[in-house]
Each structure stands twice: as structure tokens, then as C-alpha cells.
Amino acid sequence: MSEFQSVARVGDIPEGQGRSFAVNGTMVGVFLSQGRYLAINDFCPHMGASLADGHVEDDAVMCPWHAWRFSLKDGTWLDNSRSKIRSACYEVRVEDGAIQVKVPTECKAE
Numbered sequence: 001m002s003e004f005q006s007v008a009r010v011g012d013i014p015e016g017q018g019r020s021f022a023v024n025g026t027m028v029g030v031f032l033s034q035g036r037y038l039a040i041n042d043f044c045p046h047m048g049a050s051l052a053d054g055h056v057e058d059d060a061v062m063c064p065w066h067a068w069r070f071s072l073k074d075g076t077w078l079d080n081s082r083s084k085i086r087s088a089c090y091e092v093r094v095e096d097g098a099i100q101v102k103v104p105t106e107c108k109a110e
């Protein structure tokens, strides 16, 4: 099950920047890129840097550690089109001035 959860207010994330938030046990990077809020997993698939600290340009974020670039629209690793390496992406919406993210929870066997 998953629902949208509020992580910040409109205005908390400057244009061209990201912030990281814990949602359902997952660190999520939420970015404001070209006037839209976009969210991907904050954990860089290479060595785990926080992507929210990266440089944002053209709906992509450049990892602050080794400069790998990921699409903020679908999490694709942009430096190697043949690679299956990607970051998970999440739905984002704005409700009553709140930035909300939907992160699926994992099923746990009893």
C-alpha cells in the first residue's frame, strides 16, 4: 500500500535544487526543475551519494561524488544508454501548498 505523504511546502526547495526526505523508509530526493517537482531515489546507484546534493540541469541531476547523471523524469542513468542501472522514480503532487510524494511500501511476509 502507498499513499502520498507531505514532505515540504512549496517554496522550501529552490529552483534547480533538491532536498532529501525519508518516506516509508526510503530516502527520496525531491527536486524543482523547470518549475516542476520531480522525485527519484536519493541514493546514487554507484556508491550511495545523496543525489539531492547534486547539480540540476535540464531535468537531470549530476551526482556530487563522481558526476554520473540521472534523469529526474524516470531515473534513467544518462551516461550509458545500454546500462540497466537506474534510480527509482516516484510520483509527486502539490496539494494545498504541500509537496507530496508517493513511495510504495514493501510487502513483508509474516
Ligand code: FES
Pocket (backbone or CB within 6 Å): 044, 045, 046, 047, 048, 049, 063, 064, 065, 066, 067, 068
Ligand atoms: S556515488 Fe554517485 S556517481 Fe559515484
